[in-house]
Amino acid sequence: MSSRVPNIERPVLGGVVAILLTGCADSGLSELASYAERVMARSPRSLDPTPVIRQVDRFVYRAGDRRDPFVMDDQAxxxxxxxxxxxxxxSRPSGLSPDPLRPKEPLEDYPLAALRMVGTLEQYGTRWALITSPEGTLHRVREGQHLGRNNGRITRIEPTELMLTEVxxxxxxxxxxxxxSLALNQ
Incomplete structure (x- = not known):
């Protein structure tokens, strides 16, 4: 192969080199140089004095041998x-009354009328009722659980109805x- 470039490609190659060299021209450097001269000609501003830093007395926390105020000791x-x-x-009179120490279940925050039974399912011999809260959250409940604001305890779940006893x-x-009772919504 010859290392010579054909005659037609020489003018094209020369044009490409000329265009590339044009990109290296001094187009915006004069403007930048004049701006730098103007900035350097300005008189420098005086700086604000350095603020005085007050010395703070050293404090050593020594409560390692004392009781943690956020942890209840055995006696308390x-x-x-x-x-x-x-x-x-x-607070509990003799006879029937709700247990104030029993933890409340999520569906006890709503009145019974606001809850909707939308279905049932059976799993491993346990029948569950599917209840939706007013926000649309689906809850699964079984006999013995509580719902409604009147201390309602579920006593029986049928395919179309949930029975409960309120106190x-x-x-x-x-x-x-x-x-x-709470009937199935269809």
Whole structure:
């Protein structure tokens, strides 16, 4: 192969080289140089004095041998448990009443009328009711669980209905059982 470039390609090659060299021309450098001269000609501004930093006395925290105020010790925990039982016994009159120490379940935040039964399912011999809350969240409940604001305890789940027993206050301190149900919404 010959290292010579054909005659037609020489003018094209020369044009490409000329264009590339044009890109290296001094187009905006004069403007930049004049701006730099103007900035350098300005008189420098005086700086604000350095603020005085006050010396702070050193503090050493030495509470390692003291009790943590956020953790209840054994004696305080025992006293709190005794007080809770005492309050529960005093507030519960003899006879029927809801258990104030029982943790509330999520569906007890809603009135029974706001809940909707949308179906049932059976799994490993346990029948579950499918309940939707007013926000549209689907909950799965079974017999023995609670729902509604009147301490309702689920007693039976049928394919089309959920039965429960509510404990309602008739008069201050007097409680009564009442049957209620939630029918399947179709």
């Amino acid at each position: 925990a025992e006293h709190a448990a005794e007080q809770a039982v005492k309050v529960a016994q005093e 309602v206050e008739k008069q201050p301190g007097q409680w009564a059982r009442r049957r209620a």
